[in-house]
Amino acid sequence: xxxxxxxxxxxxxxxxxxxxxxxxxxxxxxxxxxxxxxxxxxxxxxxxxxxxxxxxxxxxxxxxxxxxxxxxxxxxxxxxxxxxxxxxxxxxxxxxxxxxxxxxxxxxxxxxx
Amino acid sequence: xxxxxxxxxxxxxxxxxxxxxxxxxxxxxxxxxxxxxxxxxxxxxxxxxxxxxxxxxxxxxxxxxxxxxxxxxxxxxxxxxxxxxxxxxxxxxxxxxxxxxxxxxxxxxxxxx
Numbered sequence: 601x602x603x604x605x606x607x608x609x610x611x612x613x614x615x616x617x618x619x620x621x622x623x624x625x626x627x628x629x630x631x632x633x634x635x636x637x638x639x640x641x642x643x644x645x646x647x648x649x650x651x652x653x654x655x656x657x658x659x660x661x662x663x664x665x666x667x668x669x670x671x672x673x674x675x676x677x678x679x680x681x682x683x684x685x686x687x688x689x690x691x692x693x694x695x696x697x698x699x700x701x702x703x704x705x706x707x708x709x710x711x712x713x
Numbered sequence: 714x715x716x717x718x719x720x721x722x723x724x725x726x727x728x729x730x731x732x733x734x735x736x737x738x739x740x741x742x743x744x745x746x747x748x749x750x751x752x753x754x755x756x757x758x759x760x761x762x763x764x765x766x767x768x769x770x771x772x773x774x775x776x777x778x779x780x781x782x783x784x785x786x787x788x789x790x791x792x793x794x795x796x797x798x799x800x801x802x803x804x805x806x807x808x809x810x811x812x813x814x815x816x817x818x819x820x821x822x823x824x825x826x
Contacts, residue, residue: 604756642802642816642817642818642819643757643802643804643814643816643819644816645813645814645815656813658813690756690757692756697810697811698809698810698811699745699747699762699804699806699810699811699812699814700747700759700762700810702759703759704755704756704757704758705756706754706755706756707755707756
């Protein structure tokens with residue numbers, strides 16, 4: 601079974617632009633979560649989608665948004681990029697109700713110049 | 714490979730020795746904990762979990778100890794191997810395994826052959 605895939609793997613943007621990242625969960629997994637990883641703040645939860653609905657949300661500004669499609673694939677969008685948005689963005693899919701059933705993708709490395 | 718953190722505490726051990734990685738968690742009400750391993754260029758990988766009603770849990774070559782009195786977790790890796798070289802994170806969850814993950818900063822384990 602293929603793992604969680606994320607595209608693109610690397611991305612360079614400039615301040616003020618917007619970006620869309622994509623995540624394909626493991627087949628059969630209906631929950632997709634997004635995380636931001638930076639050297640300063642570490643790993644932080646952004647939001648979780650289940651059956652096309654946002655089920656949970658972390659403490660990030662409204663510039664960060666996401667959506668999930670009927671095939672469970674998810675996209676994350678960041679508008680009006682800031683330098684501090686440079687990070688590794690990780691997607692994870694979950695087959696059950698508990699975090700122990702969550703599998704992470706390799707991440708998308710975003711650099712904002 | 715990618716660096717997941719520039720200022721992480723580092724633990725350097727000799728191959729074959731035992732490793733102990735420590736983590737202080739923040740919320741005394743957290744009732745579920747997970748240890749993750751993150752190799753360069755990859756997302757976090759679940760290693761072992763423990764619930765707050767336990768003090769110790771063992772897996773294959775790994776043991777997690779939980780001290781709720783001082784809000785401390787440790788991960789012990791027996792007979793450390795070069796393949797164990799990675800960054801290790803603890804994560805706490807409030808509300809059982811279905812809550813949101815709050816990650817620690819991580820420790821980089823370096824295994825010398």
